[in-house]
Structure formats: C-alpha cells, structure tokens
Amino acid sequence: MSFTHLNVSSSYSAHYGVSHPKQLAQAAKAQGAQMLALTDRDGLYGTVKHVAACMAEGLHPILGVNLAVLDSHGEAQGRIVLLARGRCNGAGYAALCRAITLAHGTSHGVPGLEAGQLAHLGAGGNLMVLLGGESDVARAILKGNYAHARALLANWKKRLGKMLRVEITTHLSSPGSRYSLGEAGRLLRYAHEREIKAVLSNAVRYVDPDGAVTADILDSARALHSLKNLDSCQPNGQGWLKTPQEMRQLAKEIGYATERSWAQQLLRETEALAEWAAADPVADLGWKKPVIPEAKVLGLDRPAMQELTSRVYGAVPGLLGDADPNLVEECLARELGVIDRLDFAGYFLTVAETVKLITGMGIRVAARGSGASSLVNYLLGISQVNPLTHDLVFERFLSDTRTTLPDIDIDVESARRHEIYREIFANFGEERVSLMSMQNAYRARGAVRDAGAALGVEQEQVDEIAKQLWRFSASSFREALTEKPELAALAERITDDTQLDILIDATERLDRLPRHISMHPCGVILSDASLLDRTPVQPSGIGLQMSQFDKHDMDLMGLIKLDVLGVRMQSAIAYTLEEIARMHTDKQSVARAGGHVDDSYISAAGAIDLSRVPLDDEPTFELIRSTHTLGCFQIESPGQRELIGKLAPREFNDLIIDISLFRPGPMQSNMVKPYLEHRHGFAPAQYLHPDLIPALAETHGVTVFHEQVLRILDVMTGCGLGMADVYRRLLGNPDKEPAVERYVRTEATKRGYSQETIDKVWEVLSGFGSFGFCKAHGAAFAVPTYHSAWLKAHHPEAFLAGIWEHDPGMYPKRLLVSEARRMGIPILPLDINRSTGHYRVERVFESAPAKLPVVPRAPSSLRPGRYGVRLAFRDIHQMSEREVERLVAGQPYEHLADVRARAGLSRRTYQNLAALGVFDSLLAGTSRADTIAHTQSMAPSSLPAKYRPGPGQLALDLGKIEHIKATGTELEPAEVVRTELDLMHLDASEHLISSYRQRLAHLPITQAAELLQLRNGTEVLVAGVRVATQTPPMRGGKRVVFISVDDGTGCIDATFFDDTQQRTGPLLFSTRMLLIHGVTRRTGPRGISLQALNAWDLHQPETLPAAGYLEEQGRPQISYRPKLGEGARSIESVGELAKRMEAEGLDQRGA
C-alpha cells in the first residue's frame, strides 16, 4: 500500500520550503506513490512545476495551498491547508485560485482568510480545509489550553461541516514541543470526539533529511533572527518526505498513543481524501490549451481567421505596393495556412489589438525577436520589419511543427510602460488581464548576507564578502577564492577562521532558492473572462494585479503572454523627435536643421516619421563607420565599437550582421575573423558545398544566423524548414543532439553528399548552430540602431538631450559630457530661470568660434555651436521630484529672496543649488562663493511645508531682502568640478581628469585622441575615469577583464589578461581614477585598444610610478599575446562554453 503526502511545501514557499517540486515528485515516485500534493504557502507559485513534474513521473497531482487564518484585526491565528477537489472540470481548482486571490486582497497586506470567509468557501463543496499542526487548535494544545482547543475545534466543525479534516502530524519531537507524539495523539482524540475525519501528513519541508539544516537557515532568514536567538525554529529535522513504511510506522506509533485501530483508519482516510483531490491536468487546469480573449472583446463580428485574412490582404497595397505580387501571395498563403491549421488567428488579432492600443496612445512600438520574420505581423502593424526585404524565414517563428504559441515581443518607450499596462487593463477588462510575475532567487550576495545573519557572523565581515560576490554564484565561490587575485586576502583569512567555512556551506545551501516574487519587467497576460479561475493573482508593486505564475508556466497553463518591454532607447528617440519639433516648427526648418535633402518623411508641422526614413542614408553610415557611436543603440560598447571599426558597415544588412556577430558565442568561437577576412577580400569565401551558397552568400560562407542553419538542414536532408527549426532547437542538447546527427548523416548520405562534406557540415551545425542568432531579431534590433545613429548624425543636439533625458545606454551620464564636447555641442549650465526638469535644446546666441567636431555630423545640417543642451534639475542629488515641480512652476525668479519665498525648496536643496551655481545669473556684484557661504549660514527652512505656495501659486513680493556679503572670493575650478560630481554625477564645467594633471606632470601621458596615430605595439601611459568594466567568460576558464576609461578626449579600452590581473590585485574592480600602463593593439582602420601591463590608483599618489618609468628595466613586458578563441580550443569545447554561458546567464541571444 502506498501513502500520499497531502501537506508538502516546496522551495516555492519562500523562506520556508527547501526542495524543488521536481525533486519531490521524483522522490515520491521512487517511493511508490501514485499521488502527491503541493501545498505551498500563500500561493500556487510552484504548482505548475509540480503538475509538470507529476505528469513526467506518472503521478496524479493534488493541488492546495497553506494559508494564514486571520482574525478581524488582520492578526494571524495559525495556518490551515486548503485542498482543491479534483476531476470536477476545474471547479475545485477555480475555487482554489479565487480563494488565494481573495486571501491576497486583504487591506492590511498580510495575506490570509478569516474563518468566516473559509466557511463561505467551504460551502461550495470544492475546497477541503485541513486543520493540522499549525492551526489554532494545535497551538492551544501546545500551550496546555485543552478546553480551549476543544472549543476551537467545535467551532471549526460548525463552520465547515464535512469540508473539514483534522491533519495529524508527528515529527516525534521531544515531549511537550511542536509535532510531538503527545500533541498528535491529543488532536486525534479531539477529532474523534467531534466525529471529524482525520488524515495523516508529515508537513513536509524538504525531500530528504539533508534539507533540515537548510530549513533552519530559512527559518532564521524569515524571522530575521540569528539561529541562536530563534525561538520558533522547527523542533527537529524530521519534516522530510518520508516513505510509506515510515509513515505507516508513525501511524502505528500514534495508534499506540491513542487507540490501535485508529492507525489504519488514519491511513485509509488519507488515501480517500487524496482520491477526492487528485486532479486531472487537462480537464481541471486546461493544461496547454491556449485561451484567447472573447471575440466581442477583440471587436470581431466574424470568425477570427476570416477577419485576419481580410485585414492582412487589406494592408498589402499600402505596405507592399512595390513587391512582387506572386511572392506576396505565396508567402501569405503559407503563413495564413499555418496560422489557420494551428488555430492561432485569435492570438494574432489579440496582439494586433494591443499594438493598435499602444500606437493609439502615440507611443513608439517595435516588435522584436522572431516575430519579425512574419509577413502577417508586418501587415498587421505588429512589426516594422519587412521580412521580404531581409530574406527572413517564417518557419523560424512559426510552423506546423510547433504546438505552443509563438512569442511576439513588443518594445515600447520605457517611460510610458506603466501607462500602457493601465490602458490594456482598462481596454480588455480587469477580469481578462494580469501582469506576469517572476521568481527572484537567492544569488550569492543575498545568500551570504542571510546565511551570515543566521550564523551570527559579524556584519562587517559578511559585508566585505558580499561586496566581492557580485560576479560569482555562491556555488563557485570556493573555487573563485583560490583563483581570483582580488580575493586572495579574503581567502587567507578563511583558512584562519573556521566560521567562514560554515558560512560558505550555508551560503551554498541558500543559493538559487526562490526568495520572493515580483512583477516581471514586461509580461502581460491576456485571456478571456475565466482568467481568474485559472490563476491566482496578487497586487503588484504598481497596484495592478499580478499572476502567481511565471513565464515558464504560461504555455502549460494556456495563458497568453505578451512581452511589452520598456526600452529606454525608444523613449530617448521619442524625446529627440519632440525636441526637434519643438525647436523647428515647420517642415522647411526641420529639413534645414537636419540637412535633409529628402523631406518626404517630415510633416508640415515638423514631425519626423522615422518609419519612413530610408535605410540607406550615407551620413548615417559615415557616423557609424567613424565608431563615434556613443549613445547609439546596440553599437556603443567598447567591443562593439571595435567590431564596427573592423566591419565598416555600408548598408542596413551590415548592421544586422554586426549585431548578430556581437554575441559571446560568435565572438569566442572565432566566427568573426573569417567573416571579416572574406568581407574585405583578404581571403576568398569558402563554402561547405556549392548547394549551400544561396544560404551562406550574404555572410561569405560563415554561418551566422539561425535562418542559415535552417536552410542548411533543409538542403542537406530535405526535411523542410519547419522541421529544420525543430532540429535546430535540439542542437546543443547533449541528450538529443545525437539523434539529430544520425538523421542528418543518414539523409545527407542518401542525397549523395560525400562523407567529407557531411563531416564538415555537421561540425558547423553542432558547433555554431546553437550559437547562431535569429536574423529576424537582428533585423528588428538594427532598426533602432539605425534610427539612433541617423538622429545623432542629423540632429546631434536633440539626440544628446534625448540620451541624457532617458539614459538608455551602458555608460554613466558624465561620459556623454565628453562626447558632447567631441560633438561640438555646448553644455549650458544649470540656471534658475532657464533650466527645467528636462534636458532641453537651447539656441546659443553668444556662439563660440565654430570648431570642427570630432564626431561627424551630416553635411549641410546646422553648424555646431549654434544650439546647446541645457542641464536639467532632475538629476540633482537629494532634490525631490516635487521640489523640481515647484521650482519650475515658480519661474521666472527675480532674485534670491524670490526663490526662497516662492520655490519651496528644502534648505539642503537650496544650498546644493547655490553650490552648483544655479543662482549665478541672479547675482549682482557677489560671487558664487559668497552665495554658498550665505546659504550655509541660513536659518533652517523658511516656512513649514504646509504654508509654502503650491505649484503656480504666487507669494507676496517682499522685495530683495537677502543681504549677501561680497568677499571677492572665487572658487577653484577643481572645487567646482568636485561639487558637480557630488551633486549631479556630471563634470560639466571641465573634465574630472583635469584636477589630476598636476599629479601626473612627471609622466608622459598619452591622450585617447592621440592613440589612433600611434603604431601598433607602442608602449604608453594613459589616465582617465573608469566608465565601464566587463568580464566576459573566456575559453579555458582564463578570465579577461575589459576596462574602459575616459580622459576627456575619448574612450580608451584596455584589456587585462591574467598576469596583469595578478599585478593589479584589488584595484581592478574598485578604483575609479586609473593610470594604466599598456601597449597599443590596432584592431582595425579606426580602432585601437590597449593591452594593459599594470595599473595604479590616482588617489594614491605615493604608489604612482616615478619619472622615467617607461625606460625602467624592471617594468612589466608583454609575455604572451593570447589570441581570442585560438590556442585554448582544446581546453574547452564549444558545447562546454555554451553550457557555461547558459549557466552564467551570459547567453543573451534573442527569442
């Protein structure tokens, strides 16, 4: 006879359960179980994983939840388990979902249900309440209040009648503690007194005894007490998934403690309840059956397929007027055929409806991912990429072989994302829409903090370790300690301090366990009115309801998810366009300002329609080739600028290839070099076989795109593009790849390909197939890349304002100050009357003598220097949004007293603004230094907040009552820069490095701008501010660190190999101002970088090298020049690299 566990918490009971549902299901199966319940705390967070695991193991899943019972004040009075009735066409599951949603709707934020609500829920006959060791009854027994316990139980019986079970659990803890045999026996006696059926459980928290320690640490983390001070920890470590034999033994022991016959009865009732609750995933949960919004919500008055067909054909003349009608017809027939056979028409219409909603709000939308391969998507307005022009493959997106809904991801302006969510909720209705959630798991840093707190390790010590941990998973920490030079000091201490050893063990136990859920950054679930019967929801951080399911659960639960991604670049582009239209109010002036020869895409009011801008603008490609691409989407990183320099893009397709190549995979598996050699004609392109030339010609024989992999598979085996995509997805999967290999070899041989060709083709497929990039995704990404470069080339001032306003890139704002200087754009200082809450383009009248900017701009666009960008109040340290609003509403101000009286600023902000020179334009006869001194001596706050004028309100003019003493002191430039950095994180007046010049005067420092003129292999010293640090994984496990510094004339990218890392030690990651000794390495006609040999911290002048350093005998020399991707090949195979990238989350390939 088997035993069914009815009370099981998985690791999805955050800070409580230890084991993953899959481990639990596998263990239950191994023990001979037929059914298994999952009753996580507060929700169904692990339910879908549980059901999937049960199905894989051939178990019947039982679904339930563990909830707090609340009194009328919202105080928890113990906890109960709810089990859903099974095999009742979802009635039980729906009741469970609704009950959990209700439990999360409490006004005080503690999830739970009141007894009255439970009685109401029980009355439906679909939910069973289990009253066990965590209930108020068991608590009363523990305290010895036996009469009270019996009274409570009687009340429960009255409320719930036959929907109540008493749940008996014993962990055989010492007499008098929780889950003791005595407690279990007493509870069972009371149940018999009241004639309530009783079941046996083990209140499982971990799959095997090993998990008990982890549960202790979780208890400590939950209670926020160290283990020493924890008063409510588990009584012992017996809460694991015990075997049927062990459970029968427990029943027997309970029988001995009560009545012997009760043991068998307990086991019988347990199985009877399990039978009642066992669910059928298909009938109860709608497993894998997609549900789309009702036709009326989508505004359909005819079948979805008919509507789709007619809309798609209706859009052809407008969007594909020039295309070959036969080709269009052929494509559409194929796509619509697949969509019809899969019955996905409603899905496409749902997405189209959502996109229409968003564009209707005037928000920029772009589809990303494989969705761009579909002509239907293009014609519905979902995607802006025409798949015919870019030769994309629809089967990469959807084919008859696919049973799950395809992903269509939509990029929108990040700043307006929440507005879009609210609109979608309003439009489709609350009952059909929910946000998706995501599980946040313990990472090394959080794990070490919680483990440290549990063990009572000194806070300081934990902090120090935590600081070092951001780059490692906890499980690799021990290894990192022995390898990484910057951890050497810590490693030494660990050998001395035994407490650290147990700390690392505890950290490893917490690593990867779910911690809490939060709103997914982009997932929106759309469904019909039955949505809340199929997922429990809870409030998200922004108030809108959020499903307890994550992205992995969506397909399985038939939930349609739309990824609405906020992309800052889209916001920056939108802002740029607004600024252009604000400064130039009609078609002619916009055309003049931007140097646009063709003005067909500019409206009469001066609005530019980017989607109609041709993709072959020469000045744009000139800008891109110059590698001055800071601020441009996707191509601004040091590595990308290097690649761009080598690749020298001439047309839009080059951008697609560039973006697709710049991935860890291709970069490291040496795909880039042959591609570039063939591209520039240094070596003739080589093809695996003449039959593959059509597929590989655009990349000169190198396999870059998924689409090419599909075509290769199709050509070699004749499997068709749809099946080819199925095979492609299996590449790189160690279990399934061998079958694909056998198939390819057999079929290709049948088709007469030579063994040698097949070997070569297979090597490419298995090696690079899993690395390739979806061309459709590259094409979708290349659009904003091109647009941002186009704007930078034609409207640099507005573009810079847009970038500052929305901060879309990888670099700190201050780097763009240097870029502004290189672009010849004046940065206009903060000014009390001219600055606003936003970065604005402003006409400059006292224009400086025009100097040719380093960054190319389109010929015949406005001369540099005539427009500048005015700094905004929004990024000032400690200045609140409300303060900015009030200050701007009160503009203009006549004098300081006016500001003080009307702007309602805090004293600190007032002082900060004075320090930044915001009031300089109001000063007469006194200096900024005087104003600062004056504000420092000011009495605290002029008026209490409630008496301050609101925005727009005017106050009585009291005249110029501020008396500032003029002292004639002036501020040092270095002091000004330091203030700017402290308060704005910007060095606007001059570059930060200037104040270090004195310190470096004895050394021959080379500037970034001079580097390009140097020969390959020149030894130099450079100094600058760190702007980026990257540590991509390397073959053979040797780590390489890329550090970029900025010195005001440009960016210098330095590569630190292992030996240099050993030399520099901890300053590699912690130092801001760096002096670097290195050797130039030419990377292309426009690219040069440094191989670093040593580095110093500018803040430690005593450590800096002495004059004549570059002639010193003992200075480090280049010992070896590892070539990326070569030499180390034998150490780590491509497959291993792929696996490691997957494990470390470095594989950022698109959908």
Add this chain to the structure above:
Amino acid sequence: MGMFTESIEVARAANGMPLRVSWQGQDYRLVAEPQRWFERRKWWDENLRIPRGAGAGIADYEMWRLQLVAVRGSSQVHSVDVSFDAQTERWRLVRVHDSLARSA
C-alpha cells in the same frame, strides 16, 4: 536520575527498532516497547561544516527510551535513554532513570 554520555552498543531490527543492548560488558534485552523521539541539535554551535548532502543527523539526533533487563543474572529493570548520531553512527548512553529502575 543520572546524566552520562557513555558508549553503548545497540542492535536494531530491520525496521530500526532496538533489539538488544550491550553495555559495560553485559548483554541486555528489552522488556517493554521502546519509545523514540528526535531531539534538536544546535548544529550552528557544534559543527564546523554543513556541506550540502551531509545527510541525516545534523539538525537532530535519535533518542530511545529503553527498559532493559540483563540477559544473565539480576532481573532488575533499568530504564535508560540512548542516543544515536546518524553522522557518526554511534550510540551513546545519555541518561539512567534511577527512580524507574528502583520501582521496577
């Protein structure tokens, strides 16, 4: 009642139930159903390592209360508590209950 911790040998049945005890050179048999419980162990004070996969017996140790009678000689009943540490797989004698022993 006395408190000890002293080595003791316990033979178990297949289901884990103690059968015979050997203590200070004497063999004992059980004269009543033994009682079992699991007592908390403060591993955070006692352990230097808690690696994953260490298995049972870190968070608690198994306790048995046994009523023993020597196989040869005196028929006096001894009531004792013994503990089993799953990590070291060692039995220890933890307590001898005097009062029970005398009354039996």
